[in-house]
Amino acid sequence: MKKSLLFASVLLVAAALSPGLAAASKKVRIAVLMYGNKAEFVQLMQRYGRQHPAVTSGLVDITFYDGRYDAAVQNDQAQLAINAKCDAVIVNPMDFEANIEVVKKANAAHIPVIVANARLNTAEMTSEVASDDVLGGYLEARNVLQKLACKGNVVIIEGPKGGSGEIQRGQGNMKAISECPAGAVRILERRTANWSRAEALDLMQNWLSKHRGTIDGVIAQNDEMALGAIEAIKSAGLNVNKFAIAGIDGVTDALYAVKRGEMTSILQDAKAQMQASIDVALRAVLGAGYKPMSPIWKQYESSLQWNDGQNKRYAIPWTVVTTTNADQLLESRK
């Protein structure tokens, strides 16, 4: 009993001192398991991860793994990172169910595991840092419907069927539509274009061919597909400004399209998701003395509380991108 008390107090002292200790002696090693690296959004997450003050100051050694869009690969990479004695794991999971394995493995190895950007169907993780997709879907659909004054025909271009993004953003879309008077808004079509601009381009062209002159709004569950729809409208010789179009993510191309007045984008803050994840991971590794280093906590002061890094879930706020803040966002990406 005494021994364990002594041991515990030593641990506590060590934990209290460890930020200084770690900086002086050993870097904290964080493994980040990304589901893939072929899209702008994941690239942005990686970039902002490397720009975290703890990384630039040398406190943290960060390693990114490319999951190659395969849940099984990600599970293997989790084992790899654990074997390489990393201190914490951040996972941006490919699959809602299959990647629960990552959390199990990290827990078995007694290292903190933070789920970033997407969600996992478990509560065993140290913490979750993500944006609420239902809210995102709601915001974009509401934006389209406001422009249409709750009256007209819309099409919904969905993410990959059965993925958490498609399901939750879809729920948000429907919530906004249900707030309009019953029957005022008709959903002419809803189909997946698998997050792809090229697929959405073909799909939207076919819809324009079918519903000649009757489509008023496009609710695309991500920006890439909204941009594909815009290209389709242009290639059909129609005026983009006559359509209400919205997407989610705030990718660079979409910001330019917002500036041209062609669409609205709901920014999913890659920087906040990544940097908050790193802060939460550091708090779990270094203990109660750790103060978050990322500027995002200051930026979202009113809507996102640090709570000593103990929250089970951090909901990173969405930002509606308009012509007024598009320039500022573009500038920050240079």
Next chain:
Amino acid sequence: MRRETQPSGSGERKPTEMPASRRASYTMRDTAVFARRYGIVVVFVLLCLLVSAVCQYKVIRGEWPENAFTTADNFLLILYQVSINGILAIGMTIVIISGGIDLSVGSVLAFAGMLAASFATRSAAVTPWSGTYGIAIPVVSALLAGVACGAVNGWVVSRFRIQAFIVTLGMLLAARGFTMSLTGGNPISSLSPALRWFGTGRLFRVPVPIVILLIVFGCVWVLLNKTVFGRHVYAVGGNESSARTSGIKTNRVKIWVYISSGFLAGLAGIVLTAKTGSAQTNAGGSYELDAIAAAVIGGSSMKGGVGTVSGTLFGALIMGVMNNGLDILGVESFYQSIIKGVLIVAAVILDASRGREDD
């Protein structure tokens, strides 16, 4: 034995003299010849009629104001949407006739498209060759990238006698890596109007991608049917060792076959980038499978020596009509996948029975 040096399928097969003993089954064989020549066209027409009939039914029942499928604009749209797969599939046909396969076309397309885009952003220096109005550097670099990838494929396949499946699988991975390394995984957007013309422009009111597809079709048709090289491609694919003993430089033929496919993948990369207005690192993922499907539906045999470019064009058109028609009918995409899958296998079954008939 199958005839080695002659293409079967639609269009180009020369009529053969019928031996007297076979006269009895003349009509049957006649039907077989007809099916072989025009089967693909018949399938295409039937498919169009089917989709059109279902649309018309909806109009009659008052669900739709008009038949959205059977309009001139919609057929132009189908051709426009088919253009990229069509260009790739025509390249794939040359490779398949030669007895090979090219799995790398989707990745090479992405690589070429990214290279073209990197020289054609609005912010690039404006010179006559690159930048906003110059188009030479972006286009030539993309085509050269395709040619280079194809040359490597062809050289390794012929020099080391490694199966094309494996060599081009390697290129599939490598070219994707090159693509990502060009920009560190980021897309390139804000492309110059000159480059975008290849995807969104019109020539005599016809969208440029369609014009490109038809030019490619014409050139490759001549190449395969009217040149010595074309005959050699069929010969190499039909029976490589006898082609070699009859004096054909089979290695050289193969290298040019893969160069053609790489070149067309580069061209398709330019068109796709211009069409979507953005070069993306994941562009063209699994496009090789669609290209193979179009070639196989169009009557190309994976055993080599058999296939026609007109068959492939109709193969691509059939896939295009399915995508467009099923979108218009509002059929979910997983059913589209099932139908496409069934069609490919059915085409091969048809192909296998043709083979037996020739024995």
